[in-house]
Amino acid sequence: MMKTLQDLIDESIFISTEYQARLAELTGDSDWSVDFSAPSFTLEADNSVTLNPYLLGTESESRGTWIWSWKELGYFPDAVVAPAIQTREGGAQHSIDELTTDELTLKDGLARRLALAAKTLTGVYAHYPVQVGPGVRAWILLDGDLLELEAPTVNRMGRVMAQALQTGTAVNHLKAVDSYARLRGAHIAWDTEATAVITASDGALRLWFDEGKISGIEAAEPTVDASELNRCAAHAASLREQLRSERSEVENIAAAEASAQTSARAEQEAREKAEREQDDAQATAEREAAQRQKEAEAREEAARAEREKAEREAELAAAREAENVEGTTTTDRVYTEVEEPYNQAPSEDIQPGRVTTNSLPAEQVEEPAANDRSDEQIDDTEVLETETVESNDYEVVDSEEKRRGYKPAAFRVAGDAPDLAAERKEREDVEPEAEQKKEKKGFFSRFFGL
Incomplete structure (x- = not known):
């Protein structure tokens, strides 16, 4: 039932x-x-x-x-x-x-x-x-x-x-x-x-x-x-004993199932362990491959950098070789330790001075004939010049006559108004004499604007 x-x-x-x-x-x-x-x-x-x-x-x-x-x-x-x-x-x-x-x-x-x-x-x-x-x-x-x-x-x-x-x-x-x-x-x-x-x-x-x-x-x-009550009590006891006996038999089933489940769990744990080990091995292999790839890329990058450096050095050597013309000296060889040789600050020990220029009197210089030689063939030794640095404010005295007729400008203190009338009179006194001497200037004086 x-x-x-x-x-x-x-x-x-x-x-x-x-x-x-x-x-x-x-x-x-x-x-x-x-x-x-x-x-x-x-x-x-x-x-x-x-x-x-x-x-x-x-x-x-x-x-x-x-x-x-x-x-x-x-x-x-x-x-x-x-x-x-x-x-x-x-x-x-x-x-x-x-x-x-x-x-x-x-x-x-x-x-x-x-x-x-x-x-x-x-x-x-x-x-x-x-x-x-x-x-x-x-x-x-x-x-x-x-x-x-x-x-x-x-x-x-x-x-x-x-x-x-x-x-x-x-x-x-x-x-x-x-x-x-x-x-x-x-x-x-x-x-x-x-x-x-x-x-x-x-x-x-x-x-x-x-x-x-x-x-x-x-x-x-x-x-x-x-x-009858005793019979009923015995029947109740037999029911309980029957169930107890069945329970003892079930213990054998429990033992067999426990063994099977234990084996199944052991196999499952072994599979899971093998899978974990396989996953770990695969992960390790991937990490090692990635590391090798990284190292290879680093070596390739270093080699590329070396090649680029060698190419740059070769280009610089070729450029220097091209500039190495016989009889010339380039600034990169004169100023070997300076990146910009033309961009130099003045030396701190430079002293101010006076610049003067002297030339021979006009009557002592014979003007060459027109066909004797060209302007490009004039020797620089025919003109004597002397330069003396005296101060930042200087005036060029270009002849004996001008030196004799030279008069210093009226002295004035910075900030005072200039005496325009006095300066104009000085120029009027000097200019006639300069006009008279102008005709006596030779070729070099005219050439140099003296």
């Missing part, structure tokens, strides 16, 4: 509530520690309280998913993950996707619903969510001798059912009541779908149902004797 996820939840909701109450009695407010390698779940307040933990899966708020522990095997002992695999195998028989999909999107109450379904399929009825990181909780199932329940009583069963119904988790109350009675070793008799009587060692209860929901509960007369 195929079942749904809700059917499995309904079958475990009442017995789960009773086991959770028993677990609360043991743990109270005590701190706890879990060691999956042992495996053990220990209360810090009382080290004598040790239970067996089984990892179902984890819910991550940051990731927003539930992950079954059988998704990644090999990190925990086979016994620790066996109930999760047992749940998966049972879910596969009933085609329940929530129990066979390794990762599920979180919804409100999903982790608790999955844990309740797993309890029906594994026979481990207590659970405990433990915080293992920021926003990450691991859901574990717990069992052990300290969690074993006492023989059922109708009073306790009535309180448990009333408490469980307050959560609103159960949907099919008929299925929930029937499963609870069988799993607890009590006897249940159905008169119709509307009423049932549960008999335990301390009495009986009648439950009324309306449209599949419990509508009432009252005391009733027992319907069976003690021997």
